[in-house]
Amino acid sequence: MAMPAAARVVLVCGLTGLGLVVLNQMTAPSLDPSLERASVLGSILSVLLLLVALLWQRVEPVAPERVPLQGREGLHLAPDLDAPLAEELGWGSTMLLTATPAAVVLLHWRGRVLLERGLLGSGAFQPGTICRRCTATGKAISLVDLKLYPGREEFAALPTGLPAVLVQPLGQEGVLVLGGWSPRCFSRSDLIWVDGWARRLTGELARVSAEEAPAGEVSSTAAPGTG
Template identity: 40%
Template sequence: MARPDQNQVLRQLPIVVGVLAGSLLMINRLLTPAPSGFQARSDALGIIVSALLILTGLLWQQVQPRPPEAVELIGEEGFELALDLPDPVKTELAWASHLLLTNTVTRSLVVYYQGRVLLRRGILAPNSEVKPGDILKRVLEKQKPVYLVNLKIYPGRVEFDYLPENTQGVICQPIGSEGALILAANAPRSYTQQDETWIAGIADKLADTLSRSPLVSSEA
């Protein structure tokens, strides 16, 4: 369900007031057969003020654009962890995923490391298998994040069939040189630069933890 725009009424208020005031002035002028000079000047001033209100409202529509509309992702909510991971690694993954799901627009996430899925959490797609496509391969090779701000406009979106089908935005954040943190948002263009910096920091922390885990390292 889309989150309502809390500023919508404020943005439209000047336009509504301007149109209403201008309409009342026109009606009053039509109902007055022989207006006095004072009334004519007052009507002209009122029309100017009404026009300024309408112009202000239109400018607010540009200066304060509506935020991107969120959707309810399709899938079942769940939390899946690889069973053979050491307890400290499980705790670290649970902590990191909880922070991302509660403090960002992320609604679904996958931790892919050394060729397998270590964690899926949030709204889960039926497909749990990650087959790296061109985008994820580029992230793994170059170790640089990719932010797809509006997933539906990218032809490469088909590779993310392990995310909810109506995912709006995706961040692929490298976890060291061997994995990636894949985040799905429920609204396009919704991650801020501060979010991206914070996500990178969490991914670096996961990379350090996973690289120190004997079981995970032995899977390479």
């Protein structure tokens, strides 16, 4: 909890005024009505200053310290991505790593990892219960302190000791996973930014998947008996 400098000044003035009023009362040779009225007014003003200082006070949460994660920084990108999609993934992952508290960005789409950037993990990531629930509900899941969640083994492929994880759905077929440097590190604005990029990315991935679909899959939608 922190108090702004201006609020501290007002608090000191209120305490000083209240103390002087009490001291004046105690040292006065006689308590005549005019002195009592002045003391009451002085006390009221001092108390008002104290109330202003208390109302001015803000609760400023201390940013949690970054956990010293082990791992090497790198970039793994699926080699068969087309140029526009690879450029989109490169730009988006760079922004997430620089503009948010993310230490690692991982994208899993249709059974394989298309992107892993930042601190690289030690194995192949496979979505589990948490990721499946995320895609089923279509809502992001923020694990603010990973060690408190029983399903944390799902993210064992990410850097060891990762304190926080954010799972963002990409439609029904993929997830965007962010690992944070510290517990409770992802803010409301971070969640909004990630959600916006995920929506754009889902459309781009769906477009690429449709272009790469075999011709047989497209023709199979024709009505039976034609031709």
